[in-house]
Amino acid sequence: MITELGHFALILAFLVAAVQAVVPLVGAQKRWPGWMAVAEPAATAQFFLTAVSFAALTYAFVVSDFSLRLVVLNSHSAKPMLYKITGVWGNHEGSMLLWVLIVTLFGASVAWFGGNLPPGLKARVLSVQAMIGVAFFAFILFTSNPFLRMSVPPFDGQDLNPLLQDPGLAFHPPFLYLGYVGLSMTFSFAIAALIEGRVDAAWGRWVRPYTLAAWMFLTVGIGLGSWWAYYELGWGGFWFWDPVENASFMPWLIAAALLHSAVVVEKRESLKSWTILLAIIAFGFSMVGAFITRSGIITSVHAFATDPERGMFLLLILAVFMLGGLTMFAARANAMQAKGVFAPVSREGVLVINNILLGVSAFVVFVGTIWPLVSEMAFDRKLSVGAPFFNMAFTPFMVLLGLILPVGAMLPWKRANLRRVVKPLRGAFILSLAIGALAFAMQTGRSALGPVGLFLAAWLISGALVDLWSRTARAENRFARLRRLPRADWGKAMAHGGLGVTIAGIAAMMAWEAEDIRVVQVGESFEVAGFTLTLDEVRRLEGPNYDATQGIVTLAKDGQEISTMYPEKRVYPVAKMPTTEAALDNGFLRDVYVVIGDPQNNGGWAMRTYYKPLANWIWGGAILMAIGGLLSLSDRRYRVAAGARRAVPGGVPAE
Structure with missing residues (x-):
């Protein structure tokens, strides 16, 4: 009875999502308040119906209901309770139900906490988010239904993959999906802005919390997956450049670029078109990850499905949303006129370089991941792209990024005197150079990876500390002022310092193990x-x-x-x-x-x-980065109204 209720709730959620995808969007276009008002209760109802469905599936796993096919294939009566629960998402069908639950959760969060959004923008955002929900509800109900019954229930189940029966991997998928699906929210904001033909500082402030949350959850999810691989698989490595690992890393890189470019939109109303494009591409990469793990095109312990039909359905979803989004971007990009003018030596200029390095890094990972598939399909040649390629092609961009981060964090907006900014960092640079030189002197006949990595790590950590200290320069009591700094400043410093800690761990492990x-x-x-x-x-x-x-x-x-x-x-x-x-x-x-x-x-x-x-510095740094994201997300400025939106010439007037 409970499983039938879950199936019925899933169908109802699909129908509610279809209504939400159409009615508020038409209402926003026609300026009909009643139709726009449908978005909020529909988003809430959609989430609660999906939650009921997910709870019903969880109940079936907990009580070992072997009349349900999914429970038979992925559980066993002797399995510990923790893994009975986590077995809900340790398979393709259950993981997709978790995915769509998170899609509806993010939509509902806009309905609950988006009181400062203009009604028209809010209606459009929730409609686009519902369209994503419709696509995945259809995918689940028509190709991956978790509520299929067994005609003759067996006495016991076939158990969950033993590699997944581990605390690290038990909690890895939920965090990763919160990151993946969080990027759907930035996509919805981007498409809504394209429909309106307007992006301004207020939009940048509204989209940043969702980008930050997605990046933070991806950081935790990737860290948990890396930690699990380190101690569970027995090979002693923390990253294998597996296609599925790369599928989560690419959205993380693009989300980091999007996060920094959204700052420029908020502060200076520049890089508007680029930020919209990043929001579209970031969600595209999260969809690529779903396709890779569920299409059967690769074999991996991380992969869930080997059914080409499901892969084609996901490829169709990816094509519709990406082609639709990019086409709309091409048609409306001219309306995203930048207002802020800035010199090359400025915080904006460094953030542009930051975006280029992160974007190119993601492209390098994408090429290395997808090229073996292209080679096999197009040239009938089997190739393997492994760690040597990624280490050689990816590392230089990360080194450059690490070098400019401390300087860029201290540059003022619009224009800057580079000599004046670098002066407080001289001590940090000398300290970092000394640490790198010490490491070089202590090793014999080894590569330069260790010393360079420790220099870069020390530079990032000390640069973050100098950045914080420099913000108290005009205060009488600098320590009191330090305590009163905005949480976003502390979050930025902790995230940059956490990246330095992770780099130190990676460099030391690879050079001196x-x-x-x-x-x-x-x-x-x-x-x-x-x-x-x-x-x-x-x-x-x-x-x-x-x-x-x-x-x-x-x-x-x-x-x-x-x-x-x-x-x-x-x-x-x-x-x-x-x-x-x-x-x-x-x-x-x-x-x-x-x-x-x-x-x-x-x-x-x-x-x-x-x-x-x-x-342990590798995962300690990831924890610091996630805490930095959480601190920034808790900043009071994200919990108050972003202010009135200013109209852009040629755009639709504000509702």
């Missing part, structure tokens, strides 16, 4: 990077839904025991699939990472050990 692979007898000790590891015992364990081989490894340094580590190799009998559970001894400056493998003919055990300097 140590790896050891050997066969170890029980009771044998060996040395790795100054640490002594002893395999004390290997035992068999039985988990709630798996069998495991667990090693007991003592970690010591200079004769002092540090910790006991428990690497495991698990086998899930229902799924008939093994997984690797690495053991980590985490430290502020390093990780020691141990993986146990299969037994060998001589009675020993295969073991891999890694020493990873500054490993």
